[in-house]
Amino acid sequence: MGTGGSVETLEFQAETRQLLQLVIHSIYSNKDIFLRELISNASDALDKLRLESLIDSDLEVDTSDLHIALSVDKDARTLTVRDNGIGMSRDDLVELIGTIAKSGTAGLLEKIKEAKETQDGAAAQNLIGQFGVGFYSAFMVADKVALRTRRAGTDSGTAWESDGEGTYEIRAVDDLPVGTSVTLHLKTADSEDGLADYLSEWKIRQIVKQYSDFIRWPIRMATERTDADGVTTHGVDTLNSMKALWARPRSEVTEAEYAEFYKQISHDGLDPAETIHMRAEGNFEYEALLFIPSQAPFDLFSRETKRGVQLYVKRVFIMDDCEALMPNYLRFVKGVVDAHDLSLNISREILQHDRQIRGVRRRLVKKVLGAIKDTQAKDGERYTRLWAQFGRALKEGLLEDTDNTEALLELVSAASTHDPERTTTLREYVERMKDGQDAIYYLTGETRAMVENSPHMEAFAAKGYEVLILTDPVDEVWVDQVPAFSGHALRSIAKGQVDLDEPADGDGEAESDKAKRDEDFAALLPWLTTTLSEQVKQVRLSSRLTTSAACIVGDAHDMTPTLEKMYRAMGQEMPPVKRILELNPTHPLITALRSAHTTNAEDPALAEIVELVYGGALLAEGGDLPDPARFTRLLTNHLARGL
Template sequence: MSSSVETLEFQAETRQLLQLVIHSIYSNKDIFLRELISNASDALDKLRLESLTDSALAETTDLHISLEVDKPARTLTVRDNGIGMTRDDLVEVIGTIAKSGTAGLLEKLKESKDNATEAGLIGQFGVGFYSAFMVADKVTLRTRRAGTDSGTQWESDGEGTYALQAVDGLPVGTSVTLHLKPADSEDGLADYLSESKIRQIVKRYSDFIRWPIRMAAERTDADGGSSRETDTLNSMKALWARPRSEVTEEEYNDFYQQTGHDWLPPAATIHMRAEGTFEYEALLFIPSQAPFDLFSRETKPGVQLYVKRVFIMDDCEALMPQYLRFVKGVVDAHDLSLNVSREILQHDRQIAGVRRRLVKKVLGAIKDMQSKDAERYAKVWAQFGRVLKEGLLEDTDNTETLLGLLSAASTHDPEKTTTLREYVERMKDGQDAIYYLTGETRAMVENSPHMEAFAAKGYEVLILTDPVDEVWVDRVPAFDGHRLQSVAKGQVDLAESADDGKETDADRTRREQDFADLLPWLTSTLSEHVKEVRLSSRLTTSAACVVGDAHDVTPTLEKMYRAMGQQIPPVKRILELNPAHPLVTALRTAHDSGVDDPARAEIAELIYGSALLAEGGDLPDPARFTRLLTDHLSRTL
């Protein structure tokens, strides 16, 4: 018995997404079956999990997925006897995409020119159900939630509306019937009613699904008679449970691409088995490229947890720290309770031990890559280095390992990055610090006034341009006994450790005496902006630069805190002057000769403002600075 039909409209963004999926993907349409089977497998996992605490929920002795072909009707049905859905579930899961964060896919699909990339995006966003409309002009879904008495039918042509109808007598589970478009080689539409084609897709994408995928197939006997037999299309072999020696690289790659929704093979595969008081198997993958949502707040570690091959949860945060969220794979524990909750996992000592070992294995794999395959390591660091550096903020147990993996641009070679170990090996005699400078871009760092003396004297400086660099450099005191020192902080006197050009004490004393009157006056004049004005040994061509004390928060970090809503007191910095610059010597002469204070004060403001602009900083009053600059320029003409 069925009720009246209710017609609803898709959410606006869902309509856009459907049109892009239907009309923008021109190859790899086979993924529709991979996605529907994956959804069916998830439904079986959920029923099995819920039945552990509610044995009366539904029958679980023969959980499976069925593929049914009706050639005269041109339909392909994917059926499961899993958890099922209610009417409200259908509206929430299929009628809208906002909750899953899929709206961002719209722009990605619009921007993408690569078909493989587009198809991969579907999997990454978890909107596999919509891929059915690439091959079908109508989709009928019938479902009944375990523990409920009535079912629901959902039907749509993917154009803008969908119909809902209550249906009695449905079995527990879900069936998705695709009313297929005609096969068309120009549109990339294969004959999805073909048994061989279906077998090929299941083998390619779903061979490792733990539930049997069954299909009735025609059989011809020796006498020419025909019959229909039900075949299981997938191996159902848990790849991680097999000895590594029995698994081929192709099998690893297939498993990764299926579970990680990636079209590229992984950069590294980690297959391990732990035995003893707590047994588990793990199969982890380091991807070759970063997903576009790597830095989204919603992104979670991509490791699935199984217990004795029974699915427990996706994205198990207890197994992998946030800074390794790009790692994909499976951990199958033998001794955990099947009904373990996320809250218990967070505090489970055995899981914490597994996590520590997994982290060491992942970092060890990257370290091996660094020593044995420099090119592959460089690609992995380019994709995930920014995330790995987050570990320097949260994983004190592995600080030394992470520092050893760190690769950064430097002034040594504009074409290549360098490790800290390589930097230390190139340090000058007598140099005890690893010098670095943070900034928004390499060009801004290289052109910074702070770099002038270091470049002139041949000191290598690390160029750090990731936002996280502003934070971790203050958390890490040293590497291999050498402190990390910003060239924009503290006192720098390279002449004392240089082999030539050494400044004598008499030279320094004479210079300080020459500016003994100007510096206090400048400090007083600019007291609203700076806490001190002093002479610099880090400048060779610029008139001035702004620096911080050794433990001051950098201006960039100050901005980051404020952008996150954390208000911190403004930090006054230090203005350093180049005593050899004509503008500075002219100002000293004017001050010593008693030129009127307003003119000198304006020059002081211009010097300070120019120093701020040179490091990419923000002027306190841009309009006043512009007016002072134009006034003084006009007087010189």
């Protein structure tokens, strides 16, 4: 181990040896992360030296060129990571490198053993991820690790060495520079296939680019180039860009830089529609740089779509698609969150249950929704384009995110009968409501044309009431989950009783007309309900029809036919829902049916006409006939009789 003091050989505790073996052989599925861990440790050491030099004016250190250096010796099969950071004293070394000994409690070890015995590697890795043992990942690729270090402000250094099997050696060493070097003696190729790649420049560049590109300190490596004439030149390259845009003040970043960074992380050729740059300070510090794309990805509604943003810890890449930081309905959001106080070994499972991460997620969601709201307020056309791309996904939030229901409702934009050329927000709808109107009326359907031509629309159109036209599949669900907006209930015009002709107090003439109408149909309606008992729960007179003979409606809390179809398409068997047939008492066909029933209620042709009326109402709303052949035959026969 070099010149200096006498060598001490210390033995790991029994539990620690077992834990170390799990780290080396069973936990990490991606061996590349050993270099990420060592670079991160070196970066922390540089951060600490810079801070301490500012606090302690008597500390004699050179901070003019703080950096991390990587070097390879292919003949000796060694890879070394050096930094000129804070370094460690002997006591620091025993304490810090001995963290694993402090963490190796019987309870933790027992849980890891259970996970290993059940072959649940992910669970084992999640447990390890809580205890900061990343340094020991070096033993995945090395059969010996040698560490030399000297703490700033001290005269002597310390060397530590271990093969990871049960003991380590430690001794004092003279003439070491301030900082730390970690040398990995790679396992032989025979025992660990592929490890020779870690001695290759291309592999080291690849790992640094993926995991450590935004480390604030330069990561340098000696390089060797041979030209076509066989002349070899030596140099030193900086491997990382150090351009962590999220760590810079927004005023110092150009829109072009934001756009270029977005394209790098999203693989999108278009500029983002919105950029959100934020910094949170306090008990849990982090920076975030988020982007809303200009165009929805082709797989936005695919089950296999990956979601979430990239997670960094102190500029060290941890994972792509961190779902814990972004809800499913915002899966189109791209970007980076850089947390200051998380372990590098944090796992997806731990993130999902971490209280601080949940707090970050809440703030990120509010920022994203706030940015979309700002666009809505400042640029209507731009917002319309954004909603066209992502509105369907945002409406899923009304089912998933009750904490932000009001914010999401403010964003909802839908087609309506007010203006066929543009959509409207719920706020705009409320501002246009007629005097005395207390509900927001809507109708769901497969297409705008089908909804606009629905019999349910007739009375509303005649009286000038605006109706929202909802044609996204998710609309069938969220309108039932959201009771009201701005104090006004959302009401389907295809459900429940609709009476737009309620008489004013003292309007005896209107009351008398209604009573006379009810008396005229008193005999027909029960007979129709009995005749159609297999299809409907009730036949009643309608006040929502002006030109059609009949329509089918549901009770206020019934499931819509479209929603029924959706559930069945997903393999869920739904009990059939009987609905209500409403008749237009002023339509010639219905008045003729009433007269015929009064004259001869036993005529078999009447039942056939009733079946045709029901089938016609079913077709008008886009429903499926139970027996199309029979309906066609009945219709043909009655047309022939009429001719």
